Amino acid sequence: MIGIFDSGIGGLTVVKAIMENLFGYDIIYFGDTARTPYGTKSSETVKKYALENTEFLLSKGAKIVVIACNTASSVATESVAENFDIPIFEVITPAVELSINTSHKACIGIIGTRATIKSGIYEKKIKEMNPHARVYSKACPLLVPLVEEGWLEKPETKMIVKKYLHPLKVRQIDTLILGCTHYPLLKNIIQKKIGKKVNVIDSSIAVASNVRAFLEKHQEVDALLGKKGRCGFFVSDVTDQFEKTATSMFKRDIHLEHVKI
Amino acid sequence: MIGIFDSGIGGLTVVKAIMENLFGYDIIYFGDTARTPYGTKSSETVKKYALENTEFLLSKGAKIVVIACNTASSVATESVAENFDIPIFEVITPAVELSINTSHKACIGIIGTRATIKSGIYEKKIKEMNPHARVYSKACPLLVPLVEEGWLEKPETKMIVKKYLHPLKVRQIDTLILGCTHYPLLKNIIQKKIGKKVNVIDSSIAVASNVRAFLEKHQEVDALLGKKGRCGFFVSDVTDQFEKTATSMFKRDIHLEHVKI
Numbered sequence: 001m002i003g004i005f006d007s008g009i010g011g012l013t014v015v016k017a018i019m020e021n022l023f024g025y026d027i028i029y030f031g032d033t034a035r036t037p038y039g040t041k042s043s044e045t046v047k048k049y050a051l052e053n054t055e056f057l058l059s060k061g062a063k064i065v066v067i068a069c070n071t072a073s074s075v076a077t078e079s080v081a082e083n084f085d086i087p088i089f090e091v092i093t094p095a096v097e098l099s100i101n102t103s104h105k106a107c108i109g110i111i112g113t114r115a116t117i118k119s120g121i122y123e124k125k126i127k128e129m130n131p132h133a134r135v136y137s138k139a140c141p142l143l144v145p146l147v148e149e150g151w152l153e154k155p156e157t158k159m160i161v162k163k164y165l166h167p168l169k170v171r172q173i174d175t176l177i178l179g180c181t182h183y184p185l186l187k188n189i190i191q192k193k194i195g196k197k198v199n200v201i202d203s204s205i206a207v208a209s210n211v212r213a214f215l216e217k218h219q220e221v222d223a224l225l226g227k228k229g230r231c232g233f234f235v236s237d238v239t240d241q242f243e244k245t246a247t248s249m250f251k252r253d254i255h256l257e258h259v260k261i
Numbered sequence: 262m263i264g265i266f267d268s269g270i271g272g273l274t275v276v277k278a279i280m281e282n283l284f285g286y287d288i289i290y291f292g293d294t295a296r297t298p299y300g301t302k303s304s305e306t307v308k309k310y311a312l313e314n315t316e317f318l319l320s321k322g323a324k325i326v327v328i329a330c331n332t333a334s335s336v337a338t339e340s341v342a343e344n345f346d347i348p349i350f351e352v353i354t355p356a357v358e359l360s361i362n363t364s365h366k367a368c369i370g371i372i373g374t375r376a377t378i379k380s381g382i383y384e385k386k387i388k389e390m391n392p393h394a395r396v397y398s399k400a401c402p403l404l405v406p407l408v409e410e411g412w413l414e415k416p417e418t419k420m421i422v423k424k425y426l427h428p429l430k431v432r433q434i435d436t437l438i439l440g441c442t443h444y445p446l447l448k449n450i451i452q453k454k455i456g457k458k459v460n461v462i463d464s465s466i467a468v469a470s471n472v473r474a475f476l477e478k479h480q481e482v483d484a485l486l487g488k489k490g491r492c493g494f495f496v497s498d499v500t501d502q503f504e505k506t507a508t509s510m511f512k513r514d515i516h517l518e519h520v521k522i
Contacts, residue, residue, distance in 0.1 A: 034306050035296055040409070045295050045498050114502075145406040148301070156424070159417050237306050241375075 001026040001226055002211070003062025005053040008036035009148065009245050010181035011068030014091065015231075016249060017208035018066070022215070026226035028060050032261070034236035037144055038071040039113025039180070046115070050076035052261055054084055060232070063224040066207060067091065070112050070180050074121040087214065087221060094206035095177050096125045102199055103175040106133040109168035109194075112179030114139040122179055136171045140164040140180075147182040148241060152189075161186060162193045175199045236261045262287040262487055263472070264323025266314040269297035270409065270506050271442035272329030275352065276492075277510060278469035279327070283476070287487035289321050293522070295497035298405055299332040300374025300441070307376070311337035313522055315345055321493070324485040327468060328352065331373050331441050335382040348475065348482060355467035356438050357386045363460055364436040367391055370429035370455075371398040373440030374405065383440055397432045401425040401441075408443040409502060413450075422447065423454045436460045497522045 002022070004015055008031050015029050030053055032038075038046050050072045054065050066089040067073045067080065073090035081088045099108050110122045117139040126133050142160055151157045168176065176198050178184060184202045191200050215222040235242060238258045246254040263283070265276055269292050276290050291314055293299075299307050311333045315326050327350040328334045328341065334351035342349045360369050371383045378400040387394050403421055412418045429437065437459050439445060445463045452461050476483040496503060499519045507515035 034302060036301075040297075040500055040502065041295060041498050042500060141410055142403075142406055142412070145403055149402055151403070156417050156420050159420070163417070237302050239301055239303065241301065 001028045001061050001063065003028050003030070003054075003057030003060070003065040004068045005030040005032065005057060005065070006069040006181060007031075007038035007071065008033050009242055010144070012246060012249050013181050013184045013202075013204040014066060014068035014207060017204040018211060021208040021212050024227045024229045026228055026230040028057060028062055028232045029234065030056055030259075031233070031235045031242065033239060033242055034261070037113070038069060039115045039141065039144060041115065043075040043115075046072055047076045047079045050080050051083055054080050056234070056259065056261055058084065058086070060234075062086075064089065064211070064221060066211065068181055068204070068207070070203070071115045074116050074119040087218075089207060089211055089214070091181060091203040091207045092121055092179075093125060094210040095179070095201050095203035096122060096129065098206045099175045099177050099201050100126065100129045100133070102201075103133075105174045106130055107171065107173050107175070108133060108135050109171065109173035109176040110135065110137040110179045111140045111164065111168070111176065111183065112137070113144065114141050116179050122177060134171075136168050136173060138164055138168055143186060144180065144182045147185050148245075150241070150245065152185055157186070158189055158193070161189050165190070165193050169194060173198060175201060177201045178203055233257065234259050262289045262322045262324065264289050264291070264315075264318030264321070264326040265329045266291040266293065266318060266326070267330040267442060268292075268299035268332065269294050270503055271405070273507060273510050274442050274445045274463075274465040275327060275329035275468060278465040279472060282469040282473050285488045285490045287489055287491040289318060289323055289493045290495065291317055291520075292494070292496045292503065294500060294503055295522070298374070299330060300376045300402065300405060302376065304336040307333055308337045308340045311341050312344055315341050317495070317520065317522055319345065319347070321495075323347075325350065325472070325482060327472065329442055329465070329468070331377045331464070335377050335380040348479075350468060350472055350475070352442060352464040352468045353382055353440075354386060355471040356440070356462050356464035357383060357390065359467045360436045360438050360462050361387065361390045361394070363462075364394075366435045367394040368432065368434050368436070369394060369396050370432065370434035370437045371396065371440045372401045372425065372429070372437065372444065373398070375400040375402050377440050383438060395432075397429050397434060399425055399429055404447060405441065405443050408446050409506075411502070411506065413446055418447070419450055419454070422450050426451070426454050430455060434459060436462060438462045439464055494518065495520050
């Protein structure tokens with residue numbers, strides 16, 4: 001199975017992108033809804049949670065794991081890779097590669113949670129690939145609660161998005177990385193507020209292509225993965241909101257299993 | 262010591278009210294910042310956290326405990342009282358009593374997190390004391406993240422508060438209970454949007470009077486409490502935001518000690 005975890009519901013955008021890119025692969029998802037959000041917590045705490053989540057996915061039969069959470073990807077990927085002997089994917093590198101390959105002016109904006117932006121990981125990775133790139137980042141801590149509330153089209157959400165994007169707009173970025181797996185749900189507003197000429201990069205789509213490319217190259221890993229279209233959703237806390245969002249995203253009833261972690 | 266816990270920083274409004282009502286009493290505070298917020302989690306999870314937090318405060322010498330979190334007060338007070346043999350205070354009953362005693366029309370509004378409102382506890386307690394009272398409640402899940410971001414005066418915050426209060430305003434309530442310890446930080450905006458004739462009840466002030474009245478009546482408990490003006494702040498995760506908010510609320514540097522829980 002392909003194991004995927006996130007701090008909550010944001011990682012479902014990654015599940016959806018992987019379902020569309022790798023049709024019929026068995027997927028197991030863990031949303032750490034009891035301990036969400038990760039974006040406001042310290043690195044040590046997020047590392048501990050990421051290790052526990054990976055162990056849970058492995059116990060359920062995952063053969064590769066996607067860290068579908070930018071905060072955990074930025075602070076915990078190394079720890080997870082050191083502790084477990086399976087392929088680990090994170091959502092940052094694929095988005096960075098795509099941004100470098102498609103940006104004409106190498107003038108790139110990044111939005112994310114406070115923890116992701118503070119870690120400076122996008123900036124560091126972009127500069128490693130293109131030392132001349134100009135990179136501007138902006139933490140947008142209110143977007144996750146707005147998405148979790150389902151306020152996807154409200155005027156207040158539009159105003160808050162506009163306010164957050166303003167400093168990036170004045171820098172005339174040509175590419176914007178959505179550095180949080182919740183943000184694709186606000187992609188329309190974000191595209192409108194940053195301007196239609198800016199290429200908005202959705203890390204969930206980028207990581208899904210990356211996993212597919214890896215599996216095409218590593219047939220021995222691909223052979224370990226079930227392809228019966230099964231999908232299991234586990235959460236550390238069952239809330240109404242999670243079921244509502246999952247059901248509306250996948251346009252079918254989603255059964256959530258509760259696990260203690 | 263007086264032990265006080267909350268899911269995060271909101272309970273500091275209770276610490277402040279207790280400091281002002283019970284001058285010089287030793288206080289120990291625990292903010293469960295690693296597992297915040299509680300308001301979106303299930304009752305079982307919140308109960309487990311409340312028991313762990315109380316145990317921590319007791320291990321540090323607390324002789325009475327104030328549950329300075331509406332969500333935990335509404336779902337976990339009974340569990341905590343059953344498991345520990347010390348006086349336990351919660352923030353709901355004092356606010357309910359104050360609202361019943363001061364409302365002329367017995368037409369009372371309540372705002373809180375989704376978990377608090379869903380529990381129906383305010384409504385139940387108000388009806389027990391006055392079966393003729395009309396009670397209207399509204400969950401305001403975005404207010405906690407707005408407060409935690411320090412967006413106390415932003416136009417978006419004002420719009421969101423106005424939108425949340427609208428259904429209560431049309432009911433012509435004469436009393437509004439702030440059913441979340443974060444909300445006193447937005448009291449000015451709330452008072453303005455609900456109307457200046459509405460009596461806004463701050464549960465942190467109500468619980469502080471309640472604790473004082475209890476100690477005046479129970480000298481044997483009062484004798485157990487230190488009165489050297491010492492104050493210890495513990496958190497399960499140290500974040501910049503927490504230190505900033507604590508420092509600005511108390512207008513002095515606050516030292517936060519990190520504990521694993």
